[in-house]
Amino acid sequence: MADRFFTSDLSTATATLSGPEAHHALHVLRLIVGDDIRLFDGAGTTVTGVVESAGRRDVEVTIKTRSFAERRAEGRVIVAAAPPKGDRLKWMVEKLTELGVDEYIPLRTHRSVVDAAKWKPDKLQATIIAAAKQCARDWLMDIAEPIEFAALISDVQPGHSLHIAHPYAVTSQQQSAALGSAHSHMVLIGPEGGFTDDEVELAVSAAAAPLEWPGTILRVETAAIMAAVMLRNLSVS
Amino acid sequence: MADRFFTSDLSTATATLSGPEAHHALHVLRLIVGDDIRLFDGAGTTVTGVVESAGRRDVEVTIKTRSFAERRAEGRVIVAAAPPKGDRLKWMVEKLTELGVDEYIPLRTHRSVVDAAKWKPDKLQATIIAAAKQCARDWLMDIAEPIEFAALISDVQPGHSLHIAHPYAVTSQQQSAALGSAHSHMVLIGPEGGFTDDEVELAVSAAAAPLEWPGTILRVETAAIMAAVMLRNLSVS
Numbered sequence: 080m081a082d083r084f085f086t087s088d089l090s091t092a093t094a095t096l097s098g099p100e101a102h103h104a105l106h107v108l109r110l111i112v113g114d115d116i117r118l119f120d121g122a123g124t125t126v127t128g129v130v131e132s133a134g135r136r137d138v139e140v141t142i143k144t145r146s147f148a149e150r151r152a153e154g155r156v157i158v159a160a161a162p163p164k165g166d167r168l169k170w171m172v173e174k175l176t177e178l179g180v181d182e183y184i185p186l187r188t189h190r191s192v193v194d195a196a197k198w199k200p201d202k203l204q205a206t207i208i209a210a211a212k213q214c215a216r217d218w219l220m221d222i223a224e225p226i227e228f229a230a231l232i233s234d235v236q237p238g239h240s241l242h243i244a245h246p247y248a249v250t251s252q253q254q255s256a257a258l259g260s261a262h263s264h265m266v267l268i269g270p271e272g273g274f275t276d277d278e279v280e281l282a283v284s285a286a287a288a289p290l291e292w293p294g295t296i297l298r299v300e301t302a303a304i305m306a307a308v309m310l311r312n313l314s315v316s
Numbered sequence: 317m318a319d320r321f322f323t324s325d326l327s328t329a330t331a332t333l334s335g336p337e338a339h340h341a342l343h344v345l346r347l348i349v350g351d352d353i354r355l356f357d358g359a360g361t362t363v364t365g366v367v368e369s370a371g372r373r374d375v376e377v378t379i380k381t382r383s384f385a386e387r388r389a390e391g392r393v394i395v396a397a398a399p400p401k402g403d404r405l406k407w408m409v410e411k412l413t414e415l416g417v418d419e420y421i422p423l424r425t426h427r428s429v430v431d432a433a434k435w436k437p438d439k440l441q442a443t444i445i446a447a448a449k450q451c452a453r454d455w456l457m458d459i460a461e462p463i464e465f466a467a468l469i470s471d472v473q474p475g476h477s478l479h480i481a482h483p484y485a486v487t488s489q490q491q492s493a494a495l496g497s498a499h500s501h502m503v504l505i506g507p508e509g510g511f512t513d514d515e516v517e518l519a520v521s522a523a524a525a526p527l528e529w530p531g532t533i534l535r536v537e538t539a540a541i542m543a544a545v546m547l548r549n550l551s552v553s
Contacts, residue, residue: 170407177538179530214532293416293548295451301414308545311530 082108082117083215085208089120089142094128096138099205104130104138116140121211121219123148148217151181155263156310157239159184159231161191161270162198163299171300172203176210176220178307181263185225188278191270193225228267228278232285238262242310243287244302245274264313266290266306268299319345319354320452322445326357326379331365333375336442341367341375353377358448358456360385385454388418392500393547394476396421396468398428398507399435400536408537409440413447413457415544418500422462425515428507430462465504465515469522475499479547480524481539482511501550503527503543505536 084100096104096118104110112130118140119125124147128140158175162168162185175183187193200222207219235241244266267274267282274282290306297305321337333341333355341347347367355377356362361384365377395412399405399422412420424430437459444456472478481503504511504519511519527543534542 174538174541177532177534178542179532213535216532295414295416295453297414298450301411304411304541305415305545308542309549312546 083119083125083212084116084138085121085212086118087120089118089124089126089145092142093131094118094126094140094142096140097136101136101138105133105135110138118142119211119217121208121217123150123217125217150218153262155181156307157182157184157263157265158268158303158307159186159226159265160268160299160303161186161188162193162225163271167298167300169203169206171303172220172222173206173210174300174304175307176207176216177214178304179214179216179311180220180307181218182221182223184223184231184265186228186231186267186269187225188228188270189275190272195225198225228274229281231267232281235265235285236263240264241282241285241287242266242290242306243274243279243282244268244290244292244297244306245279245282246296264310266303266310268302268306271299320356320362320449321353321375322358322449323355324357326355326361326363326382329379330368331355331363331377331379333377334373338373338375342370342372347375355379356448356454358445358454360387360454362454387455390499392418393544394419394421394500394502395505395540395544396423396463396502397505397536397540398423398425399430399462400508404535404537406440406443408540409457409459410443410447411537411541412544413444413453414451415541416451416453416548417457417544418455419458419460421460421468421502423465423468423504423506424462425465425507426512427509432462435462465511466518468504469518472502472522473500477501478519478522478524479503479527479543480511480516480519481505481527481529481534481543482516482519483529483533501547503540503547505539505543508536 084096084104086094086096110116110130112133114130116128116130118128126142127144128142131139131141158180163171172183185193203222211219267287290309292305321333321341323331323333347353349367349370351367353367354364363379364381365379367375368378369376395417400408409420422430440459448456504524527546529542
């Protein structure tokens with residue numbers, strides 16, 4: 080499959096590539112005027128077009144055909160996890176994107192803060208775009224604003240089935256059995272030091288079902304990926 | 317839980333930490349003579365002991381108590397994947413270790429070679445040890461010698477259930493239904509360019525069942541992690 084290039088605006092008859100996308104088109108794939116090209120906007124629209132002009136830093140494209148993929152309405156998967164540090168956050172975001180997770184919610188918990196000065200969603204956006212290109216996703220994974228754990232729990236929507244990845248979370252079997260039919264699956268993943276007992280209690284009182292994993296203790300990003308695989312698998316079965 | 321330190325030899329009444337393990341004990345946790353310490357050998361044995369002497373680069377430990385965990389005999393999970401490049405290999409090995417995979421087999425396929433000069437299992441061993449410490453595993457994940465795809469297939473043992481992560485692999489439902497009871501689960505994961513048609517045919521003729529993933533195209537390391545989650549989950553259910 081030919082490479083797709085990302086641009087956030089495909090609303091008019093022409094489109095512009097800039098930044099790393101233009102660099103890739105011009106200096107890696109060496110596209111020139113008249114070449115065919117495919118673009119996507121990460122919001123369902125993919126187009127084919129022709130390179131109209133190729134500058135040093137920008138590529139102008141005339142759009143020829145358009146297609147639109149609806150966003151998944153059922154079986155959405157949302158991962159709410161305390162952000163791991165450094166490269167582990169970037170890696171987690173890349174893998175969640177590849178695995179088809181719909182939204183990542185950075186969680187502030189008792190044992191983890193999200194430092195506003197160091198929280199750089201723009202950098203993560205580049206990772207999400209690259210991963211979406213890699214795995215041919217039509218919709219980018221959303222990243223929410225960081226949110227307090229208690230605020231998230233109090234705002235869970237009807238139709239969301241809630242899960243918690245925590246070794247000692249105990250809930251009833253009835254709750255776990257309700258997995259298949261939900262509109263959305265949201266999983267809660269604590270920080271390195273784990274959720275506090277109060278946080279677990281709060282989640283359980285909101286009917287969060289435990290996602291169990293045999294034997295080993297998982298890092299935040301590993302638990303997030305494990306949960307994404309299990310919930311994506313549930314949501315299509 | 318207190319940190320555990322790795323040493324490959326716990327066969328006698330004393331043990332020695334060296335290299336990064338000694339560094340961690342001496343310069344990060346600042347252990348001194350008389351401190352309690354826990355060691356493990358990655359082959360089932362965990363001991364408690366006391367720091368007997370602390371040099372600049374080595375720590376001598378007198379062992380007090382021993383415990384032994386048998387290796388899992390049923391439901392073993394083996395991932396045979398073409399090694400991804402650079403950091404992706406290291407990351408894959410870390411995550412497979414955390415997820416409890418028993419063995420990783422580096423695969424040579426038609427579209428991927430494993431460069432013998434660049435194949436450094438020793439470096440991966442450090443990653444496996446660190447991950448085993450992190451997730452409290454008693455047994456290290458094994459890394460096999462790189463093997464040709466055809467040689468692996470011709471040598472599949474009875475009791476192994478074989479799986480293939482490939483978008484277009486088609487096998488009978490009967491094969492897929494046999495998942496739960498196997499002694500070991502082995503999954504085959506191709507290189508960046510995918511398995512060739514011949515390779516897929518060979519795997520299917522050996523009764524490999526497809527592991528399906530909805531929608532997106534996964535990188536090698538992502539497919540390996542996805543497969544590990546799904547097979548570990550199958551093997552305990």
